[in-house]
Amino acid sequence: MEHIKADVVIVGAGGAGLRAAIAVAENDPKLKVALIAKVYPMRSHTCAAEGGAAGVKTPDDSLEMHFNDTVGGGDWLCDQDVVENFVEQAPRELMQLEHWGCPWSREDDGSVAVRPFGGMKKKRTWYAADKSGFHILHTLFQTSLQFPSIKRYDEYFALDLLHIDGKCRGVVAMEMRSGRFFSFDSSVVIMATGGGGQVFPFTTNGAIKTGDGMAMAYRAGVPLKDMEFVQYHPTGLPGTGILLTEGCRGEGGILVNKNGYRYLQDYGMGPETPVGEPVLKTMELGPRDRLSQAFWHEQKKGNTVETPWGDCVLLDMRHLGAKKILERLPLVHELANAYVGVDMIKDPVPIRPVIHFMMGGIDANINGEAPMAGLYAIGETACSGLHGANRLGSNSLTDLLVSGKRSADHAIVYAQQASETGNEEVLKAQAEAIVTGVRELLQQGGSTETISGLRREMRTSLEEGAGIYRDEEGARLTCEKIAELRERYKGIEINDKSNVFNTDLQSALELRNLLDVAETVAEGSLQRRESRGAHQRLDYTERDDEKFLKHSLCYRQPDERPRVEWSDVLITRSQPGTRDYSGGKK
Amino acid sequence: MSRNPYVRPVSTTTWYMRNGRYRVYVLHELTSFLVMFYSFLTIFALSALAGSAERWDAFLASQQSTAMLVFHTLALLYFMFFQTFPWFKLAPKAMPVRVGERKLPESYIIIGHYVAWAVISIFIFWLAGVV
């Protein structure tokens, strides 16, 4: 096995990973950065984000308002120090991106434009047409090319962390195209591997979102925080799960049921606003959890439209007119046309809630530090307490930048001061053990199970027991099912024995990660006996601040169900209140 | 260790037979042979002109034979369909024209080319005494 020494190892080359890499390179060009990713940076799922990135821009807006919107949107599960830092850094980071060439859409006077978004009191979402994530990713990737201290290892699949005595010592990865194993030796590892939406059957997430970093940290003894909080994006295309940005609603799109009725007003988001004149934080611009939950209720009442891909509601954009749609939402128009055969200029589009984002992730603090020294987590992989129980749209793209930069700055200090050495033999053995594990997986016989079969069962089970609404029995069954699937995993056989680009092996490794993630989602869903934000229980319908104004921390216990502990939420300025999406008219 | 990327061979002589797009492209490029022919014809004409009145008259007569008239007509048509028309259609791509902040519609540029062609043609016919 080859050993590669680096000062900072970053796993994942999406928005967060690239931002962190650039931050390290700018700050101290002498530090060697190893940027490892299982796909080329342009393929990272950041590219699929459409709507925009939030940051206070207009004079009538304030950091205080952005703070309150975020904490309220997160149903007060947010760590408020993190939110304070986030809203403060957001405008700076977004402006930095503009200086780096991001093609933000503009106002008439040539300044950067902002658009309304769900759950936000003021217009503060910076956007680049309806491809904001794509442009952010490409801007960061292209900017990163000017820093020679960033060495990229494209299509290297990270397997497991190296660690001794609670200190991070690097990561072992497999080069996809040769099957060779590499030990990246470093005191600092920044996890930026994204979320794990692929544990669910209907998701906007691409194939690569398999929670690799979360699983690696979990296996290394680091807890995963608030995993029960998974976000359903209200407007995904049925069948494929392809995302139709919240920007559709920001520009004035409305949601109607099969009777043409704007049903959201029945669920605390009224009164009905005039068509085409969206009012912030009301009706279609309410928060995502509420909108998705409204769908579930409408479905139960039989008000949804039947389509070949299942029950849907309708997103009506016709009143925007061709010009506005083609200028502001060209990608979305193309997607609806291509994948469900609907021209949104002429007809309403069938949509349904689909899994989009994981608020939960690796336990990280305001600096991205995980409970293991030298290990950092940023972006969707991390749970820093920023999003709380429900993320507001357009906060996560900004978070890539804010968390990427801040963690990198802290990681640099750590790397410069506390470089760990010693115990080389122990580390080598650890690395060898990881590789042996993979080789054994390759040789595993049995052939009683298939990767696709186990994956399907896992997804079905999660949708049933850990979907939009949960209950004790359903969640428990899912926990047991996942445990059963982990056992049955030992029965899969990898048919592809090649060393060269073995995607069969990759799928198996990803399934292993998915099962780890699924286990924590299920367990959290079971043990949080309250309803808050995106986690809704039919048997505990109210928020319980006394017992559960806490983060759940899920710890791995080999051969047993995981152990869940609870930690306090950091509250500074905003005491828990009620979330008001009634247009301010109570 | 076991990598062995396979390079699919590309024939330098028959690559253009691969698909319709390439075949049409080569038909465009074949107009270069016609250009070569007309270059030599021009040199020949100049040489005849610099020679004697008889040589010039003989040259003019040779170009008016049925065979040559057919050839010139076919050549003109080939030029039009495989050079002029496609080239005019692509012109706005190579030289987008901005008026203030807006882009001039492509059709304006294409029509502009045809108008210029017509004007220049009329001018040459007038020079030749045809008009």
Add this chain to the structure above:
Amino acid sequence: MSTQIRDIELEVMRYDPEKDKAPWFQSYTVPCNEDWVILDAINYVKDNLDTTLAYRWSCHMMVCGSCGMMVNGEPVLTCKTFVRELPDKVRIEPLENFPIERDLVVVLDDVMQKLHKVQPYIIRKDDPPAEDQEYIQSRGKLAIFKQLTMCINCMCCYAACPQYSLNKDFIGPAALALAHRYNRDSRDQGKSDRLDILADHDGVWECSFVGACSEVCPKHVDPAAAIQQMKIDGAMEFWKQKMGIPGGKS
């Protein structure tokens, strides 16, 4: 939308360098929904018929650029190619003009290196605006280069380009279009920095305006147009220098 099933026969190119001397074709019969894309059919093969098939894909919404392949001889995004538009027999091969790593996976080192080479980032000679101030860029100025920013690096253009097929040193459509994107961005001042690479004989002048790249581009970036515009830019720069006129801004 229809959910009828049609049996499609996929002829897929396979290549395992540890076993095969040369690529070969393997046939699979896939019952396809009429609203599927060909990527769905390939995923069906991998999930149900043959887990050893290797290929790249991710977003399934034409924005990540992973899934470019040759479908019946055309370089396309397989997540954008609808089964309803295909005949009963479909031939699937890795992107043309790239070495084959394994099955449908090609080696992309060359184009990655070229993307790097054209210096695709904002280069400033003057100071940028203050930290909290954006460059003022009107909608019209954004419109000049906006289409060029849409490139998803799928490399279908390289698969279509005959010049690239004959000369692997050619910088190629996507990389050149990316250079032009920055040259035309009002915030950039790096045109002269990029000139050497672009004006080199493997740069814009290797292009003979076949135009195949623009025809196959799934995002309508129009790299052919970009390259011709750069030729004109390059020529103007040359004459400006010859006549001693100081180089203008982009």
